[in-house]
Amino acid sequence: MALSNNNSKRAVLGTGVLALAGLVSTPVLAQDAQQIIRDRCLACHTESGSAEAPSFSRISEQRKTPEGWLMTINRMTHLRGLELSRDEKRELVQYLADTQGLAPDETQDYRYLLEQDTNRVETGIDQGLAETCARCHSGARFSLQRRTEQEWKYLVDFHMGQFPTTELHSLSRDRQWYQIASTETAAELSKRFPLQTAEWQNWQAADKTDLMGRWRITGYVPGKGAFDAWMSAAKTSEGHYDLSLKGHYADGTALAGEGKATVYTGYEWRASLTIDGVKMRQVMAADKQGNLMAGRMFTAAEREIGGELSAVRDQGKSGLVAVQPAYLRAGESAELTLIGQHLKGDIDLGEGVVVEKILSRSDDRITVLAKATGAEGQRSVRVGDTELAGLAVYDALARVEVLPKDAVARIGGAGGKMPKVRAAYRAVGYSAGADGKPGTEDDLRLGYMPARWSIKPADEVAAHDKDDKYAGSINAAGIFTPGDAGPNPERKMSANNVGRLKVVATVADGSGQVEGEGNMLVSVQDFVRRVLD
Structure with a gap:
């Protein structure tokens, strides 16, 4: 497993997503982008094929996300002296992402990386790929690329040339890393993430809908x-x-x-x-x-x-999109807001749920006072002829899950150039479900719930070092702020303010309360990210 908020991925891909957001340029014509490649890239790359369908070495044999292509272009700029104007960079990213991108089916399992949902522990990574690739960056990093087998081999060679100490790292110095990576790993990557796929061919042929x-x-x-x-x-x-x-x-x-x-x-x-x-x-x-x-x-x-x-x-027809909150405790009256578009007709909150009063109503937002009876479970909410399975009725709160389960924050500030890296938490409630045993597959997810937030030491060592005093604090909204960078004279040997904590969410349930815990690692500054940003 690899913690996906690692330095290199956050630095390079994170920079890409911020730079890509909201880019505006004139419509990109294929011949314009191709000419930029000819003018700016052929000092190192070569062109083959026809004028109508050119092929560029080391470029045409790859497919990537927009962030992936921007990362490549930035690397060429920083390491190879490529000179591009801002508009030229925009045109290249647009052209390459449109013609050599990834299909929706190819990105769906790895969108957390594109969305910068970085406090996530990856699972299910092939052991061999985890030891050769995901030990340095996230598994999603290479899973969001498509290459020929030769291009995967070239990528191994690039790592050896650019990062010659790769063979000396953990999980590489105890084996013939280069031999394994250039043969077994490259072949496995080519098998799992080949250049040509049915998903990409189908997406290229599909009609695209304008999103205006x-x-x-x-x-x-x-x-x-x-x-x-x-x-x-x-x-x-x-x-x-x-x-x-x-x-x-x-x-x-x-x-x-x-x-x-x-x-x-x-x-x-x-x-x-x-x-x-x-x-x-x-x-x-x-x-x-x-x-x-x-x-x-x-x-x-x-x-x-x-x-x-x-x-x-908005297609001009009635539709429910959300119920806030998404839960209702049996026997209690509470406000619910139904969110949608063109909401007309009678309101039905499902079996055993009564609308006691309509507090406000418009075509896209309805707030009601509701009360539930009957067995716990999911209810389908209806307004007129539109329906949404979005309301959970429950008897008692059985457990609370803290998200993210594992998070990393980073000390910073204190007059330095690197700001603190915070983390945001939310609490998800569950009832015990049909079997009455919390923590099983029968648990009923209730949704996000308001919580009282606190921190405590992760273990005896953290308690001895008073990590909960020095490593940071959490506010009422669940936002954790780490401590200041630099030595702290109050700590043993003037250590800095890193530490290991438990983040505790306390959720009220009738006259009682239920707690859940998440893990927090307060680490040092992300120096790699600062340099590349």
Whole structure:
């Protein structure tokens, strides 16, 4: 397993997603981008094929995400002296992502990397690939590339040439690393992630839907809470949009923003917006029909501070998209907000759930006072002829899951050039389900729940070192802020403020309360990321 908020991945790919968000340029013509390659790249690369279908060595044998191509271009700039204007870089990324990108089916298992959801422990990585590749960066890094077998071999050679100490690292100095990587690993990568796939051929042939129009969006911003809004995307050129956004947080506070978006490969949405004075980034993927988008939104300054985001196109018909909150305790009255579009007709919250009072109602937002009885389980909510299975009725809260389960924060500040890297937590509630035993497959997920947040030492060593005093603190919104960088004279041998903690969420349940815990590692500054940013 590899913790996917490692230095190199966060540094290079993170820089790419921030640079890509909201890029705006004139429509890209294939011949224009190809001419840029001829003018700027053929000092090292070669061209073959026909004028109508040119092939460029070491370029045409690869496929990557927009961030992957930007990473390559930036590497050529920093290490090989490539000179490109900002507009030329934009045109190349657009062209390469559109013509040599990844299909939706090829990215769906690894979107957390594109969305900068970095506090995640990867699982299911092939042991051989974990030992040769994922020991230095995330498994998603190489899983979001497609190459010929020869190109995978060239990548091994690049690592040896650029990072000659690779063979001296852990999990390499005890074996013939280069021989294994250039034969077995390259062959395995070629088998798992080949250049030519049916998914890519099908996506190239598919009709792409323009993403202009009005979108009903729901999401979450740490420190602000859940929100719903309308987002309008006005097309300015092919694949480029001006955005405006207006809506409300769950507590009723208004939000508004505007920005720009670019779409790559026919479905990869990258947007840059300013919402209530804060610069934000959106990374989403559209479905194959172009009517749904899902991903993540985070602050431009701190990609770790963000939350999930979904968008449903307004097609002029009734549709429910969310219920906030997504749970109702049996026997208690509580407010529920139904979010959607063109919501007309009678309200039905499912078996045993009664609408006691309609508190407010519009075509896209209905708030009711509701009370539930009957067996616990999922209920389908209806408004007129639209339905959504989005409400969980439960008897008692059995357990609380803290997300992320494992997180890394980094000390910083204190007059230095490197800011602190924070982390944002949320609490998810579960009932015991049909078998009455918490922690089994029968558990009923209730959704995100408000919690009281605290920290404590991770173990006896952390308690002895008073990590909970020095390593950082967590606020009422679940945002953890690490300690200052530099030596701390209050600590033994003036050690810095790193440490290991448990993050505790305490959720009220009737007259009682239930706790859940997550892991926090407070580490040193990410020097690699700072240099590359």
